[in-house]
Amino acid sequence: MTYCVGMLLKDGLVMLSDSRTNAGVDNIATFRKMTLWEKPGERVIALMSSGNLAITQAVTTMLDEGMGESGDTIVKVPSMFAAAQMVGKAVRAVYSEVGGELEAKDPGLFNVSFLLGGQIKGRRCRLFQVYSAGNFIHASELTPFFQIGEHKYGKPILDRALGFDTDLRRAAKLALISMDSTLRSNLSVGMPLDLLIYRTDALKVELRRTIDEDDKYFREIRQGWSTSLRNALVSLPDVPW
């Protein structure tokens, strides 16, 4: 399984992914689920993926190395919308190659989704969610975050506290708390984490950080959040009876 969250905010983007893949509980591995294409001053494009690893790796490689006869790559697209179209096209290309065989084994096997965020010079900063049919939606002020993978455990805190106006620092903190809730409740989501922060119009990554078990800040957040929740629980009034 996987948990990735992407946020489109007034000041920019926050993207966070875990790195556990599993095909059964005794076949667990660690793969980065975030891929970054950055050309400072011109473009920042980040892609996070969830689902069948063979498919997501094939898609990412096609975006990187070139699609079809034209050989177009994601570092040449003119806009984030075109980038989302290219991801969708790559998903469909992989489907046309292996989709039939996969679905013959199990109708649910062609299972993949992506979060694509970034900005290209002169265009808007955007965030898309791309589905396994290659179709996609974009985030907006009313729905400033998307999640893929094991999304439910980490959703309540985002529903409560994240808005389009949340600043990048607080949003990053929220993403990590949301991830922490997921890590605690689901064994198939695991460290290390990849965190990326992008400030609109900077056209370069503001922060990219791999967070492992020993990360001092993440440990502080985990412990501090647990303590805060326990204190909050104590301070609320008891059920009257």
Added chain:
Amino acid sequence: MTYCVGMLLKDGLVMLSDSRTNAGVDNIATFRKMTLWEKPGERVIALMSSGNLAITQAVTTMLDEGMGESGDTIVKVPSMFAAAQMVGKAVRAVYSEVGGELEAKDPGLFNVSFLLGGQIKGRRCRLFQVYSAGNFIHASELTPFFQIGEHKYGKPILDRALGFDTDLRRAAKLALISMDSTLRSNLSVGMPLDLLIYRTDALKVELRRTIDEDDKYFREIRQGWSTSLRNALVSLPDVPW
């Protein structure tokens, strides 16, 4: 959908259910999902259900009105284990009647689960989860809570803060916070709520309460919890960069 949580604690039981049923977003109704059989001084048995409403109602009615030729009812069982066996038997009886037709329409339609908690004089206080095949498991000190229905949104707070030693008042508060997270994130879980608290060896219900939108205490908990989370978020250190 549904969300029910049952807790088996050193001091007794906490059980909480929502009351929304839906067959599509335009076909929503309100049904109690908690049934109580109480004979003060002798037995307290509470059953919460999730899944196909026709099945859960059939099972509950059979337990109440009598099973098969013997006409056994749940108010006569000698132990909670026997009560769980009877719930399982009722589930299988309903399956043998309608399971084939339901599964012919859709293999997932015979979908039901129960939380059964209580105590019978001279026996232990217990909590069971009964599955759609009629098999069941019991809660223990290491796993003091069970959830059925839409369980993921409300699980992180229980994973963090609930233990076998948690007292009944705090556990009830936790159940309500867990329910609140679920209500906020999933439209198919809805008010009013049914809360039941049972103290081990009391052999009568300590508290049973229907909580609706206007319930002053639940509103206080919802608002207080949101405020506490926001404050906690502010007080945690920002991502350093």
